[in-house]
Amino acid sequence: MSESLANPLLPAPYRVLRNKRNTHDVFTLDVEPVKRGNSTLFSPGQFNMLYIFGKGDAAISISGDPTKEQPLRHTIRRAGVVTQALEQVKPGGVLGIRGPFGVPWPVKEAEGQDVLLVAGGIGLAPLRPAMYTLLANRDKYGRIALFYGARTPEDLLYLSDLEQWRGRFDLQVCVSVDTAKRNWMGDVGVVTKLISKASFDPLNTVALVCGPEIMMRFSVQELKKNEIKSGNIFLSMERNMKCAVGFCGHCQYGPHFICKDGPVFRYDQVQSLLGKREV
Amino acid sequence: MESLEKILVQHPFLKNLEQKYVQLIVGCASNVRFDSGTFIYREGEDANYFYILRTGKVALEIHDSGRETITIETLGEGDVLGWAWLVPPYRRHADAHALELTRAIALDGKCLRDKCRDDHNLGYELMMRIVPLITHQLQATQLQLMDVYGVKK
Numbered sequence: 170m171s172e173s174l175a176n177p178l179l180p181a182p183y184r185v186l187r188n189k190r191n192t193h194d195v196f197t198l199d200v201e202p203v204k205r206g207n208s209t210l211f212s213p214g215q216f217n218m219l220y221i222f223g224k225g226d227a228a229i230s231i232s233g234d235p236t237k238e239q240p241l242r243h244t245i246r247r248a249g250v251v252t253q254a255l256e257q258v259k260p261g262g263v264l265g266i267r268g269p270f271g272v273p274w275p276v277k278e279a280e281g282q283d284v285l286l287v288a289g290g291i292g293l294a295p296l297r298p299a300m301y302t303l304l305a306n307r308d309k310y311g312r313i314a315l316f317y318g319a320r321t322p323e324d325l326l327y328l329s330d331l332e333q334w335r336g337r338f339d340l341q342v343c344v345s346v347d348t349a350k351r352n353w354m355g356d357v358g359v360v361t362k363l364i365s366k367a368s369f370d371p372l373n374t375v376a377l378v379c380g381p382e383i384m385m386r387f388s389v390q391e392l393k394k395n396e397i398k399s400g401n402i403f404l405s406m407e408r409n410m411k412c413a414v415g416f417c418g419h420c421q422y423g424p425h426f427i428c429k430d431g432p433v434f435r436y437d438q439v440q441s442l443l444g445k446r447e448v
Numbered sequence: 449m450e451s452l453e454k455i456l457v458q459h460p461f462l463k464n465l466e467q468k469y470v471q472l473i474v475g476c477a478s479n480v481r482f483d484s485g486t487f488i489y490r491e492g493e494d495a496n497y498f499y500i501l502r503t504g505k506v507a508l509e510i511h512d513s514g515r516e517t518i519t520i521e522t523l524g525e526g527d528v529l530g531w532a533w534l535v536p537p538y539r540r541h542a543d544a545h546a547l548e549l550t551r552a553i554a555l556d557g558k559c560l561r562d563k564c565r566d567d568h569n570l571g572y573e574l575m576m577r578i579v580p581l582i583t584h585q586l587q588a589t590q591l592q593l594m595d596v597y598g599v600k601k
Contacts, residue, residue: 349518
């Protein structure tokens with residue numbers, strides 16, 4: 170058992186193997202445990218608390234492939250003090266990690282059904298492990314489609330993955346950006362518009378949605394318009410997480426703690442809270 | 449004309465429309481094609497037609513002198529291009545630029561406007577189909593303005 174699981178508030182040291190820039194404000198850190206025995210196992214949709222000594226910690230989704238033995242991978246957007254410090258860590262540097270935490274995407278439960286992944290911006294990072302898992306078990310699922318929206322073409326993440334996925338005959342991948350200059354030959358428009366272009370069996374489809382909350386709200390509207398049942402729509406929610414185990418209450422969301430009860434919620438669990446400015 | 453009617457009847461834009469109105473709309477329809485790079489219409493022009501896209505891709509663009517042209521939305525197969533033909537003063541709000549060879553059914557909006565004036569039921573039916581397009585564009589613009597993928601401030 171890893172130290173984190175034995176004491177979930179104690180960070181274990183991990184060494185940075187690679188710090189790769191994805192876009193102007195997004196980067197990916199590959200890390201491995203300094204001490205043998207600390208695990209790199211996780212489920213798609215889970216997150217870790219990444220701790221920079223002397224700065225603090227931040228909840229970061231795990232973005233690597235859970236079906237392969239590989240360094241633990243986190244894709245991070247520079248947004249505050251901790252993530253700015255994480256961006257500066259060079260290979261060989263050490264940071265603290267607690268986790269993995271949280272309720273994962275229901276990829277096992279989705280077996281036998283069509284699966285739609287709807288990602289907006291950095292929201293593709295927590296969905297990527299789900300996609301890897303679906304593709305590693307491709308014969309267990311019906312149709313699979315990824316709809317990915319970003320701000321501009323320059324903000325698109327994981328271009329080599331997208332290119333590879335688009336080349337597959339058993340996967341539909343649609344990418345759209347909010348705005349683009351004339352040299353962009355791809356789609357422009359909100360990601361929600363792509364949903365109606367997919368072919369899927371609405372009664373037998375699971376939708377996994379991750380992105381800014383307003384984008385998820387609009388995505389749910391579109392999914393429901395396409396007759397996908399509320400109980401088959403899953404959202405990954407985001408709030409400021411601190412302890413990650415439901416002690417501190419920083420991430421309270423109505424009756425839920427996002428760190429412990431989420432981050433992945435079935436839509437009908439959070440339906441009444443979405444869009445409420447008080448929560 | 450028979451094939452145009454078949455195509456139009458299957459399109460969601462005309463779903464559940466009474467047969468007499470479908471026939472009337474077919475009377476205002478024609479097949480058109482736009483080569484890659486051509487402008488289907490430009491901002492400020494009279495909005496006398498709208499289009500049901502069959503193949504290809506069209507960019508809605510806005511430009512301001514001295515700045516690079518910005519694509520605000522792309523439309524493709526199955527999309528309806530243009531709503532200004534039904535909303536006074538019937539002028540285009542953006543440029544529509546074919547990004548690739550595009551085939552479409554052009555509908556004579558000016559002719560349909562006149563028919564709507566004579567038959568308010570038809571006017572209501574068409575308005576109920578155009579308003580969702582405008583709403584969609586308004587919502588999309590809201591999301592784009594909010595810069596939802598940017599860092600929260």
